[in-house]
Amino acid sequence: GEDERERRIETALDELGDDVLILGHNYQRREIVEHADFVGDSYQLSKEAANADADYVIFGGVTFMAESADIITDDEQTVILPSMEASCPMAGMAEALQVDTAWAELTSMTDENIIPITYMNSYADLKAFCAEQGGLVCTSSNAHRAFEWAFERGDKVLFLPDKHLGENTAHRLGMEDETAEWDPWDPESDAAEAVENDIILWEGYCQVHERFREDHIEQVRADNPDANVVVHPECRREVVEAADVVGSTSTICETVENADPGETWAIGTEIHLTNHLSRWHPEVNVIPLCGEACMDCNAMRQIDPNYMTWVLEELIEGRERNVIEVAPEEKELAQVALDRMLEI
Ligand code: 13P
Ligand code: SF4
Numbered sequence: 001g002e003d004e005r006e007r008r009i010e011t012a013l014d015e016l017g018d019d020v021l022i023l024g025h026n027y028q029r030r031e032i033v034e035h036a037d038f039v040g041d042s043y044q045l046s047k048e049a050a051n052a053d054a055d056y057v058i059f060g061g062v063t064f065m066a067e068s069a070d071i072i073t074d075d076e077q078t079v080i081l082p083s084m085e086a087s088c089p090m091a092g093m094a095e096a097l098q099v100d101t102a103w104a105e106l107t108s109m110t111d112e113n114i115i116p117i118t119y120m121n122s123y124a125d126l127k128a129f130c131a132e133q134g135g136l137v138c139t140s141s142n143a144h145r146a147f148e149w150a151f152e153r154g155d156k157v158l159f160l161p162d163k164h165l166g167e168n169t170a171h172r173l174g175m176e177d178e179t180a181e182w183d184p185w186d187p188e189s190d191a192a193e194a195v196e197n198d199i200i201l202w203e204g205y206c207q208v209h210e211r212f213r214e215d216h217i218e219q220v221r222a223d224n225p226d227a228n229v230v231v232h233p234e235c236r237r238e239v240v241e242a243a244d245v246v247g248s249t250s251t252i253c254e255t256v257e258n259a260d261p262g263e264t265w266a267i268g269t270e271i272h273l274t275n276h277l278s279r280w281h282p283e284v285n286v287i288p289l290c291g292e293a294c295m296d297c298n299a300m301r302q303i304d305p306n307y308m309t310w311v312l313e314e315l316i317e318g319r320e321r322n323v324i325e326v327a328p329e330e331k332e333l334a335q336v337a338l339d340r341m342l343e344i
Pocket of ligand 1: 026
């Protein structure tokens with residue numbers, strides 16, 4: 001049962017002591033965040049990984065986050081992902097090989113300098129590709145600064161893979177009239193046309209956040225006229241525009257932390273974080289933006305506490321399970337792309 005599993009995780013963690021550090025993304029299940037040494041957004045987790053001293057970093061999150069932790073930690077440190085099934089579908093929407101081909105087409109259409117920026121939600125080979133082409137990585141908390149960095153060095157930006165974060169960032173910078181969506185595999189989507197714009201958006205999206213709609217906000221406000229709404233920038237443009245606050249998962253946490261007792265906040269992000277906030281801040285009326293209870297990230301949910309127990313107990317037996325190791329030829333360049341982000 002649950003108590004037995006709790007006891008086993010705690011026993012294993014006691015025994016492993018400072019040898020392991022558990023990092024947990026805000027979307028992880030309650031049992032995972034309760035055992036994490038640090039819980040945060042993807043940017044904060046990459047910072048924590050960079051500063052980690054432990055021999056083993058156990059990542060409660062998805063593959064691209066664990067890969068980034070492997071890139072940022074020292075070579076002697078080992079990163080473990082409790083489930084190898086925890087892959088963010090958005091990260092798979094821009095594969096380095098495809099982007100390479102598309103990039104050749106795009107860059108052949110203009111003499112101007114295009115800088116590629118990839119969202120953290122991408123695999124190491126795409127991060128390496130971006131570094132090689134003079135670009136960098138960003139997360140939802142620093143995308144605007146990454147765009148500014150790029151426009152100081154080039155004329156145009158290709159943003160991958162999340163078109164919504166790209167579009168929302170363009171708005172934040174007052175560049176909404178200079179963006180174009182581009183899908184290299186859609187015959188209707190024309191590279192020559194797209195490249196006339198300053199910001200070119202790759203056709204990728206998060207299937208969890210894309211499900212939030214403007215009428216969810218209208219419904220919440222109709223039911224509760226005092227409700228405030230905070231959403232993640234992976235949501236569609238109309239949803240972000242209609243919300244009161246937009247930001248990364250850590251901004252969402254801070255917004256509820258700083259709310260006055262009795263205030264109502266509707267949360268437009270993955271349902272586990274909404275549930276954590278409601279437990280962590282009982283004085284605030286925290287509600288999901290969409291009551292359909294469908295906003296569950298299947299990739300994040302793969303990190304089952306039973307798998308956490310297993311990887312910890314195996315470590316005690318001297319067996320390293322589910323090690324995430326980025327190929328050395330990608331690691332160096334991907335690190336350049338991540339370091340550029342950590343410096344902005
Ligand atoms: P944050 O960087 O805001 O934590 O977001 C990560 C993510 O996967 C959102 O879907
Ligand atoms: Fe990927 Fe969306 Fe899940 Fe975040 S919530 S990990 S972007 S699928």
